[in-house]
Amino acid sequence: MEKGRASDFLRAGFGETKITPPLGTDLAGFGFYLDRRANIVRDELKARSLCLQGDRETILIISLDLLSVSVEFADRCRRQIAKETSIPFKNILLACTHTHSGPAVQPLPGLGKINPDYVRRLPSLVLEAALKARANLEEAKFGFHAEAVEPIGYNRRLNSFYPIDSWLQVGICQQKRRAIFLLNYACHAVTLGPTKEISSDWPGAAVKEIEKSGNKALVLQGFGGDIDPVTYMNRRLGATREDYYLCGQIIASRALKSVKYTNFQKEVALKSAENRIRLPLSVFPLASLDRETAAALEANKQFLHASRIISLWRKKIEKHYEAFAASPWLENVPVQVIRIGEMQILGLPGEVFCSPGIKLREKFPALMTAGYANGDVGYLPTEEAYLNPDDYACYCAPKFYGLFNFTPKIELTLIEESSQLLSSI
Numbered sequence: 001m002e003k004g005r006a007s008d009f010l011r012a013g014f015g016e017t018k019i020t021p022p023l024g025t026d027l028a029g030f031g032f033y034l035d036r037r038a039n040i041v042r043d044e045l046k047a048r049s050l051c052l053q054g055d056r057e058t059i060l061i062i063s064l065d066l067l068s069v070s071v072e073f074a075d076r077c078r079r080q081i082a083k084e085t086s087i088p089f090k091n092i093l094l095a096c097t098h099t100h101s102g103p104a105v106q107p108l109p110g111l112g113k114i115n116p117d118y119v120r121r122l123p124s125l126v127l128e129a130a131l132k133a134r135a136n137l138e139e140a141k142f143g144f145h146a147e148a149v150e151p152i153g154y155n156r157r158l159n160s161f162y163p164i165d166s167w168l169q170v171g172i173c174q175q176k177r178r179a180i181f182l183l184n185y186a187c188h189a190v191t192l193g194p195t196k197e198i199s200s201d202w203p204g205a206a207v208k209e210i211e212k213s214g215n216k217a218l219v220l221q222g223f224g225g226d227i228d229p230v231t232y233m234n235r236r237l238g239a240t241r242e243d244y245y246l247c248g249q250i251i252a253s254r255a256l257k258s259v260k261y262t263n264f265q266k267e268v269a270l271k272s273a274e275n276r277i278r279l280p281l282s283v284f285p286l287a288s289l290d291r292e293t294a295a296a297l298e299a300n301k302q303f304l305h306a307s308r309i310i311s312l313w314r315k316k317i318e319k320h321y322e323a324f325a326a327s328p329w330l331e332n333v334p335v336q337v338i339r340i341g342e343m344q345i346l347g348l349p350g351e352v353f354c355s356p357g358i359k360l361r362e363k364f365p366a367l368m369t370a371g372y373a374n375g376d377v378g379y380l381p382t383e384e385a386y387l388n389p390d391d392y393a394c395y396c397a398p399k400f401y402g403l404f405n406f407t408p409k410i411e412l413t414l415i416e417e418s419s420q421l422l423s424s425i
Contacts, residue, residue: 008054010268012140012173014180014216015049015132017125019065020198021103025115028067029100030194032110032305032400038103042192042199042241045102047126048207048218050180051133052142052173052340057270058087059338060130061182061345063218065200066096070106071332071349071375077123078374081130090274093336093347094126096372098221099189101199106376108400110309140173140180143262144343144366147254152202152247153187153227155354157385157393164227165354167361168251169368170258171343179215181255183207184345184368186222186354191229191244193237202229205248206255213256220370225351225379225393271339271425277417278329279377281404286321289314299389300396309400316402324404334374335417339425342366346418347373351393352380356415364422377401383408 020041027036045065052059060081069077074094082089104112105119149168154161164186171182189201200207203219210217229247231239284292293314300306317324336347346360347370357369378401379393386394386408398405 008056008268008270009266010140010142011053011137012175012180013051013133013136013138015129015136017047017129017132018044019047019122019125020045021115021118025103025118026112027101027196027198028104028112029190032303032309034194036112036194036196038198039196040198042197043204045198045200046204047129049129049133050173050182050218051130051137052270053137054268054270057272058091059270059272059340060085060087060092060133061218062092062094062126062130063220064094064096064126065099065204066102066105067098067100068096068106068372068376071334071377073105074375077126080123081127084127085130085134090336091272093338093345093370094374095220095347095370097189097200097203097219098372099199099201099203101192101195101197101201109312110305110400138175140175141264141266142268142341143172143174143264144341145170145172145258145262147258149185149254150250152230152250153224154230154233155226156228156232157226157391159233163355163358165222165224165358168254170255171340171368172259172262174264179259181210181215181217182220183217183251183255184220184222184370185251186224186357186369187227187229188224189221191231191239191247193239199244202244202247202251205245206251209249209252210255220345220368221372223352223354223357223369223371225371225381226353265341268341269339272337273421273425274334274336275417275421277333277335278331279333279413280407280409281324281328281330282407283324283328283404289317296396296399313399313402317404330377330403333377335421336374337421337425343368344422344425345370346422348380348414348418349373349375350377350380352414353382353385355382356411359415360418360422363419378403380406380410380414383411
């Protein structure tokens, strides 16, 4: 797609559907084999969709109140939506807010048993939200603004407020009767801790606050792989609904405030691009498997049932070792960029640490960074993080994805690939 092409007169539409699972469904995240079967619904989970249509292109952005989905699942949903709407596959972004109080959807051993009936129904619910947005297009003006936010997150690896991404990125579609807010902030949606409550956590609370003003909203979780809510600095367990509602209120108030500082345009260029890349894996000699297994068991002994995860990991490594050794890469990793006027969205499929997004924004200032976008391949750490041999994201988390660790070069790979694709549109 060539740069400098004429802008488009914009139309925007919003759609949503409930994706709340039935009670008794396993919830995802927080630890291994915790038996977190949902026993109460604190907040309904939603699939929310924003459709943007110009004279030449149509863009569809979908946000799901879920922990994560696999790349294969995301591809299947995006293909189905593309078929039903005629919107190009590369123009469809499907991202999760990463709430840990939602159902298990992605097959990750120990992190929640999947409800197969729910997962079978989910693509049709996502499609329904997309079709509603497509069917409700109205003339709109678009504007982008970045607003500094009182930290609701801190760097959990360093127990510090540095580095964090303290900026709320806001895209606003201003229609005649209302506005549709696209919110982007980086912080794990884990406020409640490992309870058995279904909740959309702070992203859902932010949307509800926006809705009180008569408007609509959806959230793209930022690059917050190393960012937890500030409440965790006081105590990891025991946070309440009031805590994540406070976070949501802060986000929503800053977004609503940004309206008066936003320059709205009727003519807005819509562009998109997507590449599939491969990420480097640290494949050790098979003869080292015993030593690596013992080291993993020692490093993760604080996690209940970690030995079960490491045993499953070892079996997968043994089964597929020749393939890994012949090609030490994780293939088919989607990198997607979308341009809406001056604003750009970068979607990466995993738990990206905040620093790469901060570095990329130095070159691309009007940048939204969407994690858990079009799938989830695991934590995507910084090179510096690999210097700590006990780092959970670098050395433990790959085990429940059945992978070797990524190499420290992963940060540079992601920045280079992302920068190249952002520059192309």
